[in-house]
Amino acid sequence: MLRLRNRLLPLLRATSSSHASASSSPLHLRLLLLSTAAATPFSVEDYLVATCGLTGAQALKASKKVSHLRSPSNPDAVLALLSGVGLSGADLAAVVVAEPQLLCARADNIARRIASLRDRVGLSEPQIGGLLLAGGATVVHRCDVTPRLEFWIPFLGSFEMLLKILKSNNSILRSSLERVIKPNIALFQKCGLSVCDIVTMAQTAAWTLTFNPERLKVVLERAEKLCVPGHSSAFKYVVCTVARIDEGKIAARMELLSSTLGCSMDELRSAICKSPQVLGISEMKLRAKIEFLVTKVGLEIDYILRRPVLLALSLEKRLVPRHYVVEALAVKGLIRKDLDFFSCVCMRDEVFVAKYIDHHENALPGLADAYAAVRAGKLPAQV
Structure with missing residues (x-):
């Protein structure tokens, strides 16, 4: 002015x-x-900063997607609609950062879609605002999301569960119900997964539901080759693992584990059923963990096969530091030398520290500092 x-x-x-x-x-x-x-020419960057509340860096990035805007009239109308569902200034900024092109959408289309969410789906204004903040703005900008919400909310059990999934992955709302989502759900159910299993999987791996159905068939066939029952709790984790990793790498890891542990493929598959995440670990790390558990800790191969989750734990942050503490306490005679290693490494960190470090602070001063140093890689893991 x-x-x-x-x-x-x-x-x-x-x-x-x-x-x-x-x-x-x-x-x-x-x-x-x-x-x-x-x-005076209309500046998109200035508008994003002054009206939408973006930082300079955010505005510079967002302006590239809405550079064709020539006046504030349409963005003003869209922002007014979003404010009408209770979004604060900070909320509006977050929505614009996530989906700048929403400012270019026709305001009357956005108004109809918001009204549909309220009238057909039954969402309150705070829920509509939550949907937009959780990643729904991208979908609301592109299409009428009402039919998809009418499917997903009953399937997942609640609107809150939908929001939880959307915050990590909004692809389930962007994918076609008829061509992608429903065929994939049918494929999972054919393998033995219940609706509850699929919902659980969606919380951490919603992307598996958005695969091309033909690709998902291949993934499921690879998972079944590992002989993990579809109705088992491990199957959904196996699916997530084989979907991310090339078939050749999985075969190489299975071969490495079989030869290094000296077990048959059937024995190995039985172990994988308990901890399928082991297949997501590189051959180099698997080899290092097995060597440590056998040569340093002194565990038998059968012991490891019965507890394969040992191979999924961090060598540097969990296995080595806790073995250091247990061995130090055993040398001092403060604990039994035959203490079960698995029980020690599976404890939550705060429980382990309280039981094996804080409890022996007077008898073995400096153990806490040594434990922290080993975890940070600053001390050799020797007593």
């Missing part, structure tokens, strides 16, 4: 001497103001 006034003052002064009566009229001044304002 100050810049606008500074630009107007010379013009007003220049006309005052010869056209005093005309220039002093309200109509003349109004036209002069409008013509000067119109001469």
Whole structure:
């Protein structure tokens, strides 16, 4: 406004001497103001900062997606609709950062879609706002999301569960119900997964439901080759693992585990059923963990096969530091030397620290610092 006034003052002064009566009229001044304002180009970046509340860096990035905007009229109308469902200034900024092109959508389309969410789906204004913040803005911008919500909310059991999944992956709302989602659910159910299993899987791996159905068939066939029962709790984790990893890598890891542990493929498959996440670990890390557990800790192969989750635990952050503490306490005679290693490494960190470090603080000063140092890789894991 100050810049606008500074630009107007010379013009007003220049006309005052010869056209005093005309220039002093309200109509003349109004036209002069409008013509000067119109001469100032609309800046998308400035609008995103001043009106939408974005930072300079956010505005620079977002402006590239809405560079064709030439006036604030449409964005203003869209922002007014979003404010109408209770979004605060910070919320509006978050929505615009996530989906800048929403500002380019036709305001009447957005109004109809919001009304549909309220009238057909039965969402309250806070719920609509929550949907937009959880990633639904992208979908609301592109299509009428009502039919998809009418399917997903009953399937997942609640609107809150849908929001939880959307916060990590909004692809389930972007995928076609008829061509993708429903055929994939049918494939999972054919393998033995219940609706409850599928909902559980969707909480951490919703992307598996959005595969091309033909691709999902291949993934499920690979999972079944590992002989993990479809009705078992492990099957959904196996599916997530084989979907991410090339078939050749999985075969190589199975071969490595079989040869290094000296077990048959049937024995190995039985172990994988208990901890399918082991297949997601590289051969180098698997080899290092097995060597440590056998040579340093002194575990038998059968012991590891019965507890394959040992191979899924971090070598640097869990296995090595806790073995250091247990061995130090055993050398001092503070605990039994035949203490079960598995029970120690599976404890939550705060429980382990309280039981094996804090409890022996007086008898073995400095153990806590040594434990922290080993975890940070600053001390050799030797007693």
